[in-house]
Amino acid sequence: MKIKNTPPALPLWHSPSLWSEANNTIAELIDKNLENLNQAIMAAHEIEKNLNSIFPVVNRLCMPTCPMCPDPCCLNAKIWFDFKDLLFLHLQRLVIAPSQPIGKMSETCRYIGHHGCTLDRIARPWMCTWYLCPSQTGRLRKDCPSEYDNIQRVFNDIKSERGKMEDGFITAIMPHFSFL
Numbered sequence: 001m002k003i004k005n006t007p008p009a010l011p012l013w014h015s016p017s018l019w020s021e022a023n024n025t026i027a028e029l030i031d032k033n034l035e036n037l038n039q040a041i042m043a044a045h046e047i048e049k050n051l052n053s054i055f056p057v058v059n060r061l062c063m064p065t066c067p068m069c070p071d072p073c074c075l076n077a078k079i080w081f082d083f084k085d086l087l088f089l090h091l092q093r094l095v096i097a098p099s100q101p102i103g104k105m106s107e108t109c110r111y112i113g114h115h116g117c118t119l120d121r122i123a124r125p126w127m128c129t130w131y132l133c134p135s136q137t138g139r140l141r142k143d144c145p146s147e148y149d150n151i152q153r154v155f156n157d158i159k160s161e162r163g164k165m166e167d168g169f170i171t172a173i174m175p176h177f178s179f180l
């Protein structure tokens with residue numbers, strides 16, 4: 001029996017119009033429901049605090065590894081902003097990238113520059129922060145196991161807060177979707 005390969009899906013909100021519609025809708029829902037968004041806003045604050053706490057370690061890991069890397073991960077990354085990424089950026093009033101990193105699965109991330117990613121760390125898709133490549137993981141575990149444990153703990157906290165943020169948002173906007 002011949003097994004048919006399923007073609008990879010397109011990235012979420014891959015076109016300029018879908019990207020703009022997604023962002024406008026999230027922004028509008030936040031504005032309309034601001035008074036009910038405490039849980040989501042608190043979770044988004046925690047995420048930003050946690051992200052900022054690990055960026056110095058991530059920067060320190062990148063400095064000796066990324067500029068010399070023979071196979072930079074960003075060149076092959078099939079990455080895009082998901083709903084929680086956009087919700088976080090909107091709730092924290094952070095800069096939103098002008099489009100998804102890729103519009104098709106065959107493309108290379110449009111935010112790669114000559115000296116690495118051109119987006120601020122805080123404004124990148126979560127997957128870009130969460131991914132520690134084998135070389136960096138090995139280095140951190142060997143040189144500083146306590147920092148490795150700490151970064152794993154912070155990653156888990158961020159994942160949990162992302163869930164709380166999304167739940168809080170959905171609960172807050174429910175009255176606008178009373179047919180559900």
Ligand code: SF4
Nearest residue numbers: 065066069072073133
């Ligand atoms: S994170 Fe790892 S794989 Fe990616 S560019 Fe840096 S050293 Fe290379």
Ligand code: SF4
Nearest residue numbers: 074109111112117128
């Ligand atoms: S958004 Fe930045 S970190 Fe993420 S894949 Fe693109 S260049 Fe790399």
